[in-house]
Amino acid sequence: MICRALSSRWDELLALEEGERLCSRGWDLSLLLFFPNFYRVGMANMGFQSIYRLANTVPGVACDRCFLPDPSLQPLLDRGEELVSMELKQTPREFQVLAFSVSFELDLLNVIRLLLWSKVPPLARERGDNEPLVIFGGIVPSANPEPFAPIADVVVVGEGEEALPSLLRVLLEEGETRSPRVFQRLAQVPGVYVPSFYEPRYDAFGRFVSVKVWADTPFPVVWSFWRDFSEEGNTVPLVTSESSFPGAYLVEVSRGCPHLCKFCLSSHVCRPLRVVSRERLLGYLDTLHSRLGFVGTFLSHHPHLVEAVEEAVNKGKSVTFSSLRVDSPLPLLKVVSRESGRVTFGVEAATEVLRERVGKPLPQDLIMERLLYCV
Ligand code: SF4
Structure with a gap:
C-alpha cells in the first residue's frame, strides 16, 4: 500500500x-x-x-x-x-x-x-x-x-x-x-x-x-566534466517558496575554483574553473521570475557579476547569493550588501591557524575590515 x-x-x-x-x-x-x-x-x-x-x-x-x-x-x-x-x-x-x-x-x-x-x-x-x-x-x-x-x-x-x-x-x-x-x-x-x-x-x-x-574494462575511470558549461550555463527548471532559497530562480555563475581549499569537494570535483559567458549571464535576467539567486563556486570573481546584479535590479528583480569569499572585490560587496540586505562569507574556521590548516588562509584583519565595509 x-x-x-x-x-x-x-x-x-x-x-x-x-x-x-x-x-x-x-x-x-x-x-x-x-x-x-x-x-x-x-x-x-x-x-x-x-x-x-x-x-x-x-x-x-x-x-x-x-x-x-x-x-x-x-x-x-x-x-x-x-x-x-x-x-x-x-x-x-x-x-x-x-x-x-x-x-x-x-x-x-x-x-x-x-x-x-x-x-x-x-x-x-x-x-x-x-x-x-x-x-x-x-x-x-x-x-x-x-x-x-x-x-x-x-x-x-x-x-x-x-x-x-x-x-x-x-x-x-x-x-x-x-x-x-x-x-x-x-x-x-x-x-x-x-x-x-x-x-x-x-x-x-x-x-x-x-x-x-576485469578484462576490457577501462582503468582508471576518467572523470566527466561539462565542457560546454560556459556557453550553455545552468538554471533551475523549478522555483518554489519551500526551497532553502525561497522563491529564487537560481542561476549558476561559475564552476570550479582555483583556491582548492582542502575541505572543498566542489572545487576538487568540478575542475577546471569555468565561468558562464557575459551573454549567458545577462541572458539569465530575461526570466519572468522576480527573484534571482546567483550561485556557484568562485562566484565572487566573475568579471561581469556586478554588471549583471545592477542590471537585474534595474529590471525590478530582487537578488540573493550563495556565500562569498571575504576577499571579494569591493564593488561586488557593495552591490550585494545594498541589494540583498545581507552578505554571507565563507570563513570556515575561527582562527588564522585553523584556516591555514584547512587551506583557506584568510587574515583576521581582512575579515574584520570587510565586515565593517558591509555594515
Ligand atoms: S574559496 Fe570557496 S569555492 Fe573556492 S575552494 Fe575555497 S571553499 Fe571552495
Missing part, C-alpha cells in the same frame, strides 16, 4: 512550484531521481535540479523526483507503507532506474533508509534481475566512490551533465538495465564507474594495495 500521507504532501509541494515540470507520462525508460535529504534542501541544489532537467530532455526518458520524507511521515514508512514518487505517484520498484544525487557525506545514511523504504536491497550483490538499476552521482560519490561501491550498480564520477545522457542512451538502446552486456557497455562510458568490474585489495592493516580490473 502506498503511503497516502506522503502522496498528499507531495501534492501540497507541487502546488507551490513554478516553472517547467518536465516529467512526461509516456516513456521508454523511467528514472526516479532521489535527493537523500529534505525537499527544501534538494530544491535549492543546483546539481539535483540540473540532472532532473537533463534526464527529462533525453528523448524517451521520464525522470520523476523523490526526497527524504518529513520526519512526521517516516514512521508510516517504517511500518511498511510504500514510498511514492512525487509526480507520477509510482513506487520506486516501478521505475527501471533509481538515481541518487548525493551532496553531503552524512546523507549516505538517508540513502540506505530510502532504499529500504523502496523495498530494494541496499547491497548491489543482493539485487535480482528485476530490481531497478541503482546509480549514484554528485559531489560526494565523485570525490570518493568506494564507500558507495557495495550499494551502487553504477557511479557517475565528475559532472553528471556530461556522462548522464550517454548512460541513459545505452539503457534506451539495450531496452533493459541489468544484463551483463548492459554493465559492460555502461563501463565504457567516460565518467561511469561500474564497481562490480573492479576488486580493490587491501593489506592486513586495511590499507589499499592494488585493484584487480
